[in-house]
Amino acid sequence: xxxxxxxxxxxxxxxxxxxxxxxxxxxxxxxxxxxxxxxxxxxxxxxxxxxxxxxxxxxxxxxxxxxxxxxxxxxxxxxxxxxxxxxxxxxxxxxxxxxxxxxxxxxxxxxxxxxxxxxxxxxxxxxxxxxxxxxxxxxxxxxxx
Numbered sequence: 001x002x003x004x005x006x007x008x009x010x011x012x013x014x015x016x017x018x019x020x021x022x023x024x025x026x027x028x029x030x031x032x033x034x035x036x037x038x039x040x041x042x043x044x045x046x047x048x049x050x051x052x053x054x055x056x057x058x059x060x061x062x063x064x065x066x067x068x069x070x071x072x073x074x075x076x077x078x079x080x081x082x083x084x085x086x087x088x089x090x091x092x093x094x095x096x097x098x099x100x101x102x103x104x105x106x107x108x109x110x111x112x113x114x115x116x117x118x119x120x121x122x123x124x125x126x127x128x129x130x131x132x133x134x135x136x137x138x139x140x141x142x143x144x145x
Contacts, residue, residue: 038103041121042081048128049077055135059142 053074060066098106103117110120 036108037120037124038098038100038117040100041103041124042084044121044125045128046081048125048132051132052128052135053077055132055139059139 053070056073057070061070104121106117107114108117108120115123
């Protein structure tokens, strides 16, 4: 089985096998990065997690033993985004990203199949936004209760 046959997501659909599957051209679209998620989505994630972490620092930084725990969590967040950023720059591919509106309307490929950019946005940012909301709730509860 050739690499080209493995890359075609429809190679095994409708009884087709790699040997008799119709050839499908690679759909290179200028302006896309290696990761098909728009950089603004990563910004939303980073902002939400920074909000969560900032709320926890404001609420619990003076507690006994909390500075070391908050430091460990902070380093984990830095490693999470820092490593992804470093790996993104390994190949040196620096094509400009498409507009955010175009990303939301476009279909992107995922491991589980194609989905719209807006669906991918909500799939990626739901948990960080919930974490930010919870952090703000905890902060408000600490100072208002």
